[in-house]
Amino acid sequence: MRSEVPMFITLFFGLFFIISAFIVHPAYKSAAQELNNWTLIIISFAYVLGVINVARIHAKKLEERRPGWAYSVMTLFGMLIMIVFGIFVPARLYGGYETGSLFSWLFDNGQVPMQATMFSLLAFFIASAAFRAFRVRSVTASLLAVTAVIVMAGRVSVGELMWSDFPRFVEWIMGDLQTAGQRAVKIGAALGAVATGLKIILGLERSYFSGE
Amino acid sequence: MANISIAEIVDVQKLNLFVLLVLFSGLVLLMIRLAEKGRQMFVRPLAGLKALEDAVGRATEMGRAVLYVPGIDDVKNIQTIYSMVILEHVAKIVADYGTPLIVPIGKAFVVPMAEETVRQGYLNAGRPQDFRSDNVRYLSDEQFAFTGAVNGIIMRERPAANVFLGSFYAEALILAETGFMAGSIQVAGTANIHQLPFFVVACDYTLIGEEFYAATAYLAQDPKLLGTIKGIDVFKGLILAVLVIGFVVETLGFTGFSRLIAGE
Numbered sequence: 001m002r003s004e005v006p007m008f009i010t011l012f013f014g015l016f017f018i019i020s021a022f023i024v025h026p027a028y029k030s031a032a033q034e035l036n037n038w039t040l041i042i043i044s045f046a047y048v049l050g051v052i053n054v055a056r057i058h059a060k061k062l063e064e065r066r067p068g069w070a071y072s073v074m075t076l077f078g079m080l081i082m083i084v085f086g087i088f089v090p091a092r093l094y095g096g097y098e099t100g101s102l103f104s105w106l107f108d109n110g111q112v113p114m115q116a117t118m119f120s121l122l123a124f125f126i127a128s129a130a131f132r133a134f135r136v137r138s139v140t141a142s143l144l145a146v147t148a149v150i151v152m153a154g155r156v157s158v159g160e161l162m163w164s165d166f167p168r169f170v171e172w173i174m175g176d177l178q179t180a181g182q183r184a185v186k187i188g189a190a191l192g193a194v195a196t197g198l199k200i201i202l203g204l205e206r207s208y209f210s211g212e
Numbered sequence: 213m214a215n216i217s218i219a220e221i222v223d224v225q226k227l228n229l230f231v232l233l234v235l236f237s238g239l240v241l242l243m244i245r246l247a248e249k250g251r252q253m254f255v256r257p258l259a260g261l262k263a264l265e266d267a268v269g270r271a272t273e274m275g276r277a278v279l280y281v282p283g284i285d286d287v288k289n290i291q292t293i294y295s296m297v298i299l300e301h302v303a304k305i306v307a308d309y310g311t312p313l314i315v316p317i318g319k320a321f322v323v324p325m326a327e328e329t330v331r332q333g334y335l336n337a338g339r340p341q342d343f344r345s346d347n348v349r350y351l352s353d354e355q356f357a358f359t360g361a362v363n364g365i366i367m368r369e370r371p372a373a374n375v376f377l378g379s380f381y382a383e384a385l386i387l388a389e390t391g392f393m394a395g396s397i398q399v400a401g402t403a404n405i406h407q408l409p410f411f412v413v414a415c416d417y418t419l420i421g422e423e424f425y426a427a428t429a430y431l432a433q434d435p436k437l438l439g440t441i442k443g444i445d446v447f448k449g450l451i452l453a454v455l456v457i458g459f460v461v462e463t464l465g466f467t468g469f470s471r472l473i474a475g476e
Contacts, residue, residue: 053349191444
C-alpha cells in the first residue's frame with residue numbers, strides 16, 4: 001500500500017492533466033485550474049520546511065564554530081529580520097512587505113543589487129569560456145571558431161561596411177544552419193520528456209518514492 | 213438536455229497532437245514489452261554517465277565531496293523530477309565509495325524530495341547510517357542568491373566533482389566556470405538548449421538534451437527503461453521519414469501531406 005497509493009495518485013493526476021491539454025469544456029478546465037491552485041498552496045507549505053532546513057544547518061555550523069561560521073550568522077540574521085519585519089511588525093513601524101517597509105527597502109537595496117552583481121559576472125565568465133571554446137585544436141573546433149568570428153563580425157556595423165550582404169549571410173547561418181541543429185536537439189529533448197513523463201505516470205520510474 | 217458538439221468538449225485543433233501522443237506512447241509501451249520479453253536493446257555508451265563513477269572515485273581518492281545540483285526549477289518541471297531519479301543512483305554510488313555528497317537546493321519544495329531521494333540511495337547501498345540530512349541544503353529560491361551560495365560552496369568546500377543535472381538558466385555558465393576554476397571534474401546535463409553550449413564549454417562531460425533523459429536506463433540497465441530509449445529512437449526515425457516525405461511531396465507541389473500533418 002505504501003507505494004501503490006502514491007502510484008495511483010500519480011497515474012490519476014498525470015492522466016488528468018494530460019487530458020486537460022486537449023479538453024476545452026469549461027467544467028474540466030476550471031477543475032484543472034482549481035487543482036493547479038491547490039499545487040500552489042501545497043508548494044507554499046514547503047517554505048516552512050525550507051526555513052527549518054536553513055535554520056538547522058546554519059545553527060549547527062555556528063554551534064560547532066566550523067570554518068565560515070560568520071556567514072551563517074549573517075544568513076540567520078538576514079532571514080530573521082526579513083521574517084519578523086515582513087510578517088509580525090505592523091506597517092506603522094515599517095513592517096509588512098509593501099513599498100516603504102523595511103522588508104521592501106532591504107530587498108530593493110540589498111538583495112536586488114547583490115543579485116545584479118552576480119548576474120553581471122556572467123559577462124566575464126562568457127569571455128573566459130569563449131577563449132577556451134574558440135581555441136583551434138581540431139577540425140570541428142576550427143569550424144566553430146571561424147563561424148563565431150563570421151557571426152560576430154556580421155552582427156556589428158563594421159561587418160556591413162566590409163560587405164553589404166554580411167548581415168544577411170549571418171542571418172542565414174543563424175536562421176538555417178543553427179536553427180536546424182537546435183531543433184534536432186529540441187525534438188529529441190521533447191520526446192525524452194514525454195517518455196520520462198510516461199515512465200513516471202506508469203510507475204516504471206518510481207525511485208523518487210521513498211521505500212522503493 | 214442541450215445538444216453538445218464534440219468541438220465544445222475537445223480541442224479539435226490539437227487532435228493531430230493527440231494522435232501523435234497516443235502513437236508515441238503506444239510505441240514506447242511496445243518497446244518496453246519487447247525488452248521485457250528478452251529482446252536485446254543496444255544503447256550507445258554515454259561518456260558523461262560513465263564519467264560519473266570515475267568522478268566519484270576521484271573525489272574519494274582526494275578525500276573531498278561530490279556536489280550534485282539538481283537545477284533551479286520546481287518539481288513541476290519534469291527535468292527536476294528526473295534529476296531526483298538520477299540523484300538516487302548518484303547517492304548510491306557515493307555511499308558505496310563512502311564519499312560525502314552535497315546537494316544544494318534552489319526551490320523549497322524540492323528539499324523534502326531530495327532528502328528522501330538521497331536517504332534512499334544510501335539505503336540501497338546498505339549504508340543508511342552514513343546519510344547526513346545537513347548535506348541536502350536549501351539555499352534560496354532567488355536565482356542569483358542560489359548561484360552565489362553554490363559558488364561559495366564550490367570555492368570554500370572544494371568538491372572534487374560537480375554534477376549539474378536538471379533545468380538551468382543564466383546561472384549555468386557561472387556555476388560551471390566557477391567549478392572549472394576550482395579544478396573540479398564536471399558532468400552536466402540539461403534539456404534547456406540555450407544553456408547547453410555553456411555546459412559543453414565549461415564541463416568535462418555534457419549530456420545533451422535527450423541524453424539527459426536516458427541517464428537512468430544507462431545507469432540501471434533495466435530492460436524496461438532501455439525499452440523507452442528504443443521507443444524514442446524508433447519515433448525519431450518516423451519523424452525523419454515524415455520530414456523526407458514532406459520535403460519530396462512539397463517540392464513536387466502536392467500540399468495535402470503538410471496539411472494532413474498540420475491537422476487541417
